[in-house]
Amino acid sequence: MPYQDVFVLFWEHVKESVQEGRFAKLTMAKTIGKPNLKNIFVRPIYSDDDFKVLVKLRYQSKETEDEEFEFTLEEAFEYLKPYLKTSFSSVILFTTTKDITFKINKKGAASMSENGPTFKNVIQPKSDLE
Template sequence: MSYENEFELFWEEVKKSVSEKRFAKLTMAKTIGKPELKNIFVRPVYSDTEFKVLLKYRYRSREKADIEKELSINETQEVIQNHLKNPFFTVILFSITEDVTFKINKKGVGTISTRLPTFTSIIPLKSDDEE
């Protein structure tokens, strides 16, 4: 069994947290080795019309500036999937009701675990069109 099916279940939890307005943050972490890309962070951007996220690529080198993109949740899923196992092996969903962790082990098997929430409230970023 590979990780794809478990990731789909995990991503359903991400979408559910968005629809229920519980989504606080998403983080990709745990790499093998020390690739140039250190983390990917996803923060909510709420507007009156739609839900977007600010996706930030964080690099190890201080000389390389972080890259930020405003995306839909579906576009974000594609980015996250493209970085699974290359280089990230862990994705953490932080919501105000629970934290959900998706991990891929050395054999390529995905697992999902939950724990008490890290965040008790959401501090959304403002959409560019609302400033």
């Protein structure tokens, strides 16, 4: 199955965890090559009327300031897709009940695996956008 299709299945776990209030964080890791971009973090912003996420791009270089964006969940999905296989080979979904890891190997095949939860609670990020 192409990695894009597996990522769509992975993203269904993300949406389900949001709907159930279990979404703690999402991290894009395992950079490909030696890019300046080190990680991308996605954290929840729960409010009374809607749900948004804070997407933070963290850079290796101290000269490059981290960037933050606020998106809906669907906007975040579209924003993150181009980074798959070009910048990152791993995405980890942290929920309060389990962690799910999405990986792309060197041949472009994707897989998902589950582990016990890293986070017990959902932590609201402090946004520089407020």
